[in-house]
Amino acid sequence: MNANQESKKLAVTAEELYADLKSEKPLLVFDLRLKEHYIHEHIEGSVHAVCDSRAKETIMPRIPKGVKIVLIDEDGTISAETAGMMASYGLDSYFLKDGIKGWNKGLIKKETHSTISPEELWSKIKKKENVILVDVRQAEEFSDFKIPGSINIPLSELFKKENVNKIPRNKQIITICPHGNRSMVAAFALARNGIDALSLTGGLAGWGQVLNSQVVSREESIVVQVEKIGKGCLSYIVGSKGQAIAIDPVYPAEKYVEFARNEGLQIVKVIDTHQHADHVSAARELAKITNSELYMSKYEQYDFESNRVGEGDIVIVGDSKIRVIHTPGHTTGSLSYVLNEKYVFSGDILFVEGIGRPDLRNNANEFANDLYDTLHKKFLTLPNEVIVLPAHHGEQSSSKNGIYYTTIKEAKNLSILKLLHDGFIEKVASTTLPKPMNYEKIIQINRLSQPVPVLEIANLEIGPNRCAISTS
Known part of the structure; x- marks a missing residue:
């Protein structure tokens, strides 16, 4: 059988597709046209799709073989070729004969509301709206990191009636995956079963870019504490007399201008606690857009201009005094900042329920020794009532009235800080943890003077922060 004959076998007529759409059989209808053409008009029940390498890698292998797939384009040319390719993977794929031009059953003139932005989802969660988060990744992906409160039903399992029947039909369902591809297919599949479902735009990568103050x-x-909710990153705005300094800012940088303005503040200084490994620092970008002074640790290497600060230096903001202390252990150049002797911004050294890991620069024993000295000689000697504001929180960390913090008094009760020197070194240096995803590239971006690849940030940062050692 030649290619033309094979292609004809995969063609479905408008009448056949119309009948399938009206039936209850498992069906996926993908519109491969340009997004703007889809928005202008499309077949009701179809979903816009991009058939690129990522789709081939992440979606196609997870669609059950028994689900019928119909592809649509302008005239049936590209969709025929794509259907043939998908069929070669063992999928039950077809294309609409003559494409959208051959459809005579009426078209929808506006885009069906099938997605929800990360910001909209966060708003619903904050308001405690009745939503169910369905993560459609594989079980091993889900176990690595997830949005708290979400449940896991892999995409391939969503086409089974017994799993679909477990999902309430009177609640808003949000489907989730890494980048929004699998979740869009899942939302469509659920909608076919009468379940109101929206796909999270940008997936977990997009979720990781939402900031809350x-x-x-x-x-x-x-x-002001600023949380990157999908990542657990914590940064700060400290202000006095209308002026403010941003500590450990993350992307999107412009949000700090908004948060500061809400408190009647203007950012005039920007500072990082250390050279971050799990997220891209927005310090340079924020300093640029606010015309602020940029400060960095004098104990670390940076290939761009900044004011260098170290042990004993004082940074003034309005009437507030920030005392710099050198706190190596997570990195050699880590700094912490004591505000008016009442707060300490601890970076990745001391967390609410743990301590920083010393192994990301491949010298765990030496760094563990530094970490012990820093914790016992720099932190635990501060007054008990000093409030500790870290640069991260873990998935299991609990906030107090929405704020992540501890005190020096509470930190002294951490089991790991009760260990003597040798026991501490042995435990910390021997603790094996997965490295943050893309950490070497992120460190390089944060160190070098080249422009930050803003469009890549969401993908670079996807995943848990992995900067802490458990205290247990």
Whole structure:
């Protein structure tokens, strides 16, 4: 059988597709045209799709072989070729004969509302709206990291009636995957079964870029904690007399301008605690867009210009005084900042329920020794009432009124800080943890002077932060 004859076998007429859409049989209808053409008009029940290398790698292998797939393009040319390729993978794939031009059953003139943005989802979660988060990744992907409260039903399992019947039909369903491809297919499959489902735009990569701010204090100084909710990164805005400094800012940088403005502040200084390995620092970008002074540790190598600070230096913001202390252990050049002797911004050294890991620069024993000295000689000697504001929180960390913090008094009760020197070194240096995804490239970006690849940030940062050692 030649290619033309094989292609004809995969063609379906408008009448056949119309009948399939009206039936209850498992069906996926992918519109491969340009997004703007799909939005202008499309077949009701179809979903826009991009058939690229990522789709081939992440979606096609996870579609059950028994689900009928119909592809649509302008005239049936590209869809015929793609259907043949998908059929070679063992999928039950077809294309609409003559494409959208051959459809005579009426078209929808506007895009069907089938997605939800990460910001919209966060708003629903904050308002405690009745939504169910269905993560359609494989079980091993789900176990690595996830949005808290989500459930896992892999995409291939969503086509089984027994699994679909477990999902409530009176609640809003949000489908989730790494980048929004599998989740779009899942939302479509659920909609075919009468379940109101929306796909999370940009997936977990997009979720990782949402920022939320919480005011810690408005007393002597204004202190705002900024959480990168999908990543667990914590950064800060500290203000006094209308001026502010941003500590450990993350992307998107422009959000800090908004958060500061909400408190009547203008950012005039930007500083990092250390050279981050799990996320791309927005310090340079924020300093640029706010015309602020940029500060970095003088103990670390950076290939761009900044004011270098170290042990004993004082940074003034309005009437507030920030004392710099050198706190090596996570990195050799890590700094922490003591605000008015009441708060300490601890970077990745001391967390709410753990301590920083010393192994990301491949010298765990030496760094573990530094970490012990830093914790016992720099942190635990601070007054008990000093509030510790870290640069991360873990998935299991609990907040207090939406704010992640601890105190020096509480930190002294961490089991790992009760170990003597040798026991501490042995435990910390021997602890084996997965490295943050893309950490070597992220370190390089944060060190070099080249422009930050903004469009790549979401994909580079996807995954858990993995910067802490458990205290147990």
